[in-house]
Amino acid sequence: MSANDANDLIENRTYDEITVGDEAHLEKRLTMEDIKLFAVMSGDINPSHVDSDFAKSSRFQEVIAHGMWGGALISTVLGTQLPGPGTVYLTQSLQFKAPVRLGDVLRVSVRAIEKDDQHHRITFACRCENQRGDTVIEGDASVLAPIKKIQRPRALLPKVRLTERGRLHEILTAADHPEPMPTAVVHPVDQSAICGAVESAAQGLIIPVLVGPKGKIQLAAEKAEVDISAFELVDVPHSHAAAEQAVALARQGRVGALMKGALHTDELLREVLKRDTGLRTERCLSHVMAFDVPTYPRPLLITDAAINIYRGFG
Numbered sequence: 463m464s465a466n467d468a469n470d471l472i473e474n475r476t477y478d479e480i481t482v483g484d485e486a487h488l489e490k491r492l493t494m495e496d497i498k499l500f501a502v503m504s505g506d507i508n509p510s511h512v513d514s515d516f517a518k519s520s521r522f523q524e525v526i527a528h529g530m531w532g533g534a535l536i537s538t539v540l541g542t543q544l545p546g547p548g549t550v551y552l553t554q555s556l557q558f559k560a561p562v563r564l565g566d567v568l569r570v571s572v573r574a575i576e577k578d579d580q581h582h583r584i585t586f587a588c589r590c591e592n593q594r595g596d597t598v599i600e601g602d603a604s605v606l607a608p609i610k611k612i613q614r615p616r617a618l619l620p621k622v623r624l625t626e627r628g629r630l631h632e633i634l635t636a637a638d639h640p641e642p643m644p645t646a647v648v649h650p651v652d653q654s655a656i657c658g659a660v661e662s663a664a665q666g667l668i669i670p671v672l673v674g675p676k677g678k679i680q681l682a683a684e685k686a687e688v689d690i691s692a693f694e695l696v697d698v699p700h701s702h703a704a705a706e707q708a709v710a711l712a713r714q715g716r717v718g719a720l721m722k723g724a725l726h727t728d729e730l731l732r733e734v735l736k737r738d739t740g741l742r743t744e745r746c747l748s749h750v751m752a753f754d755v756p757t758y759p760r761p762l763l764i765t766d767a768a769i770n771i772y773r774g775f776g
Contacts, residue, residue: 474546477607486544487571527562535570548608556601567593646708646717651678653686655723701725705733
């Protein structure tokens with residue numbers, strides 16, 4: 463079975479396959495869309511969760527997640543991973559230790575702590591921690607574990623789209639196109655740059671052509687634990703050469719875009735703006751940065767923060 467086939471299946475672990483101490487977990491970042499979808503599903507329109515003006519005057523002074531949003535994530539781990547399909551919930555206790563705020567990344571874990579061989583029941587310790595390691599929810603769950611092996615195709619859920627317009631995900635959706643664009647990723651020698659290239663490729667936006675010192679690029683990929691074996695790698699000695707070679711690839715038509723890696727903006731633009739060997743046109747060079755701010759209802763676009771910093775008038 464290939465890796466893709468395995469990802470298309472959901473499989474349980476039976477009572478006999480589970481031992482005390484076994485664990486499973488997932489991670490999930492809280493967005494405003496999560497809060498609104500949970501409110502729509504549950505009907506819980508407590509203004510502490512859905513009204514930012516009211517939330518400013520509340521105890522936490524900002525919008526927070528519904529408490530049971532974290533509880534639902536615990537249910538997800540139990541129902542899809544450990545034990546998985548066939549699990550029957552019996553009891554669940556939860557203690558809410560701290561609020562879950564917009565942008566928090568929860569690590570939701572369950573750990574088997576007790577087994578009842580007579581009734582095939584398992585008790586799990588459940589915990590949700592934020593990105594700072596603070597426990598926000600903890601408790602115990604008792605489930606009736608499956609005794610038969612179950613392996614099923616993973617259900618394809620419908621895409622849910624709120625009627626609101628203008629968030630960053632709308633821009634990303636608009637960027638969907640049949641063919642990803644060959645893109646020179648310039649000097650991707652740190653984890654942030656190499657992950658950006660890999661994630662953009664996974665979204666179907668680009669076909670990365672990695673331009674920079676081969677050893678440093680491979681080391682960055684190893685540290686980030688990402689696979690770059692499918693990407694073309696153009697080996698050059700340093701960042702100056704990477705910028706020069708990337709612009710040359712664009713002039714040759716081998717790539718349709720440049721993606722800045724771990725080098726200064728002026729170092730890349732120096733090659734882009736060269737009269738004879740650069741990419742200059744008669745139009746003014748500019749750029750736009752798009753931000754996804756969970757509490758802001760519209761796109762936030764900032765332009766000319768690093769290129770056209772000041773332009774005179776008159």
